[in-house]
Amino acid sequence: MSIELNALGKAYTADEWVLQNVTAHIESGEFFAIVGPSGCGKSTLLRMIAGLIPISTGELQIDGKVATDLPPKDRQLTMVFQSYALFPFLSVTDNVAFGLKARKFPAKEIEERVTKAIKLVNLEEFKDRRPRDLSGGQRQRVALARAIASDAKVCLMDEPLSNLDAQLRIKMRTELRNLQQELGLTVIYVTHDQVEAMTMADHIMVLHDHKIQQIGTPLDIYNRPANTFVASFFGTPRMNLLPARVTADRELTLADTLKLALPKPVPVADYIVGIRPTSLYLVPQGKGDPNAQVKTVEYLGAQILLEAELSDGTPIELTADPDDVYRTGDWLSVGIDGNAYVFDHAGEVQFMVEGGRQHASRSHASAQA
Amino acid sequence: MQAEVTPAPKPKADQSAAISRQRAKGYNLHAGDKYYAFAFLGPSLLVLGTFVFYPMLRTLYLSLFLTDNVGRPTVFVGLKNYIGLLTSSAYQASLQATAIYVIAVVALTLILGLLLAQLAAKKLAGIQWFRTIFSATMGVSVSVAAIFWLFIFSPSIGLFDQIGSFLHLPIVAWLTQPGPAMTAVVISTVWMNLGFTFLILFGALQMVPQSLYEVSAIEGASESYQFFHVTIPMISPTLFFTSTVTLIGAFKSFGLIDLMTAGGPNNATNLLVYRVYQDAFLSGNYGLASAESVILAVIIALFTLLQFKFLEKRVTY
Incomplete structure (x- = not known):
């Protein structure tokens, strides 16, 4: 079953819009994630679709x-x-059967569906237990089984994995996704966790500031962010957003430090340039001018995350080889070798500069005027 | 109690034996500890002993005697007080009246309390006001309530009869006819109970997670289905508590009865407790009154036990 959101809006008072102009098409059998920071209206949108709020x-x-x-x-x-919303006074079986009983299905059909749903989520040996005798993950499964048993083809999920511990959450991601595929469910999934959205969804809607920021596949969202919000919200570590000025015909200078060659001339204005930490590289010592100073060093295992300050004081994050040793206060020479996104001063994306390695050279604010 | 530890047969086990000996000691009071224990328990033992245990035993004792009019036992009569009571038609009528009164009061208090709590849980403008009003009877004393209800029930000029005459209904002498008198005291008692019951049930309703109602609404449960299959089970511990408290309270109702009907008319509202009062303090028949007290206590205990036995099974915590 497909779902069509047509300029949906929600206001509690005349001029206080919680959501405005939300338009989207959700295909049948699609895993559609609604992502945004807390307070962006994503749960409100889900509740509007569910009919819980007008x-x-x-x-x-x-x-x-x-x-x-x-x-x-x-x-x-x-x-x-x-919260799973399980009835504490009912057994797993009765929890799963709740909706079917309320809708007065024949007893035989209820039993069949419930047995099937419980089997699908691997809870057969716990079917007579009460929710309080189950672990968080098992409760989560009961809630899933109840949704499955109802036979509805659309399932709305409001942060279903948030109450689980990190390991279980990752495991459940895959399970949820597999279950959704197996049953051909249309899932609308609300989460604040961009990784969850990226790993599970077919399409992602990014909500912020009461409005849609972007709708697209995870790849789209990551590779072609529509604005600075989407750019910095997706991807860990976060994308660096640096102030930029036009300093030559086809050149931007970022934070008065890094030069970015442009494929075409741009009007003179203030820009914001986004560069992911993985799109920055370190020039081997002695080859480039030092232009950034290390502030903190975080070992992430496969890589090192360096928080540094460019020579004009703008903070920047970049990744480095874990075999190298960095200390706070070290001077580095940073260059750009990945994609850079050029946003206008309002944060809307203008174009992308495909990655190519360019050596950094130090530039002083006073050199330009 | 942990017994003395048997001496360890091998020197190797000596240490563990010593430890367990030490542990065992922890369960026994030292001589000095006993004094502390009594010092802590003393005050409550004294108060409970004086005002609860002694009167209980004394009542039991007195119920086997005839007494003079200040309550001194005179003639031992064994169980004759009890036998006399249980075979007396007046006492049986009183038992019956009490049964009707208690059932009506408990049922109405719970139903109306729950209804008000449900109403007050709605999110409406000014609902705070109603919440305050609904719980207000908690702050009204029995004597004030009795006077207030006497006015409402007074024949011809009372509120009920005014409304009745407006609707061309016959005038009811509320407090001077047996049936209406029972109705009147039941109404007044329920009204008095409502504040407390409302407040407790309202609190319980507020504790039911909203998501349970949301999931029920999505899963296709109607409002009434939600009430019986979500609300009632979720607040069952509180319902059980209020029903027990109301039941015991109804058996012990005295103030309103005394002030409104004094057991009349024609003993129609002469409940068990009121009989005890009449027989003891008006007739000076302390032996008989004691026997009545004992019977009442047994009845209350029995009902409470039954409640625990049958209702608690349905309660889900």
């Missing part, structure tokens, strides 16, 4: 039919909550 403006279509004002039970969807 939609102020716009139209919602489920399976081609207008569902804007339908009560939740008639939207043919199901939901998994962050």
Whole structure:
């Protein structure tokens, strides 16, 4: 079942919009992630789709039919909550059967569906337990089984993995994704964790500041961020955003330190240039002018994350080889060898400069005027 | 209690034996500890002994005697007080009246309390006001409530009869006819109980996670289905608590009865507790009153036990 969000908006008071103009098309069988920092309205959007809170403006279509004002039970969807929302007084079986009983399905069908759902999430040996006798991961599975048993083809998930420990969360990501594929479910998945969205979703909607920032595949979002927010929200370590000025016909100078050659001339204005830490490299000692000083050194195992300061004081993060030794206060020579994203002063992306290794040379603010 | 540790047969085990001997000592009080224990327990033992245990035993003792009019036992009569009571038609009528009263009070208090709590849980403008009003009877004393209800129930000029006459209904002499009198005391008692019951149930409702209702709504449960399959089980511990407290309270109702009907008319509202009061302090029949007290205590204990036995099974914590 496909879902169509048509200029959805939510306001609690006349001029206080929680969400504005949310338009998206969610394909049948798609894993669609809604990502954003806390308070961006992502849970509100999910609840609007579920029918738990009324939609102020716009139209919602489920399976081609207008569902804007339908009560939740008639939207043919199901939901998994962050808190799992299990009934503490019911056994696993009864929790899974809750919706089917409420909808007065025949007992035989309830039993079949419940048994099947419990089997799918591997909880057969726990089916008579109460939620309090289960671990966090098992409770999560019960909530999933309840969603599966309802046979709805759309499943809304509100941060379903947030209450699990890190290892289990990673395991459940794969499991969830496999289950979704196996059952052909359309999943709308709300999370604040960009890694979760990147690893699981077919498409990602990035919400911030009550508005959609970008919708795209994980690859799109990562490689072609629409603005500085999306650019810095996705990817760990975060993308560096450096102030830039036009210093020559086809050249930007970043933070008065790094030079970036442009493929075409640009109007003279203030720009912001985004460079991922992995797109920066260190010039071997003695070959380039030192232009950054190490502030902190973090060993991440496969690489080292250096937090440094460019010579004009702008902080910058870059990765380095873990075999090398860096100390706070060391001077480095940093160059750009990956993609750089040029944003206008409002943060909207203008174009991307494909990566090519250019040696850095030191430039002083006073050299230009 | 941990027994003395048997001496270890081998020197190797000596150490562990010593440790367990030391541990065993921990369970035994030192001579000095005993004094501390009594010092801590003393005050409450004294208070409970004086005001609870001694009166209980004394009541039991007195129930086997005839007494003079200040309560001194005179003639030992064995179980005759009890036999006399249980075969007396007046006492049986009183038992019956108490049963009706208690059942009506408990049922109405819980149902209305839950209804008000449900209403007050709605998110409406000014709901705070109603929450305060609904719980306000907690702050009303029995005597004030009795006077207030006497006015409402007073024949012809009372509020109920005014409304009745407006609707062309016959005038009811609320407090001077057996049936209406029982109705009147039940209404007043329920009203008095409501504040407390409301507050407790309201608190319990607030504790039910919203997500349970949300998931039920999505899974297709109607409002009434949600009420019986989510709300009731979720607040069952509190319902159990309030039902027990209300039941015991109803058996012990005295103030309103005394002030509104004094057990009348024609003993229609002469509940067990009120009989105890009448027989002891109005008739000076302390032996009989003691026997009635004992019977009442047994009834309350029995009902509470039954409640625990049958209701607690349905309670989910």
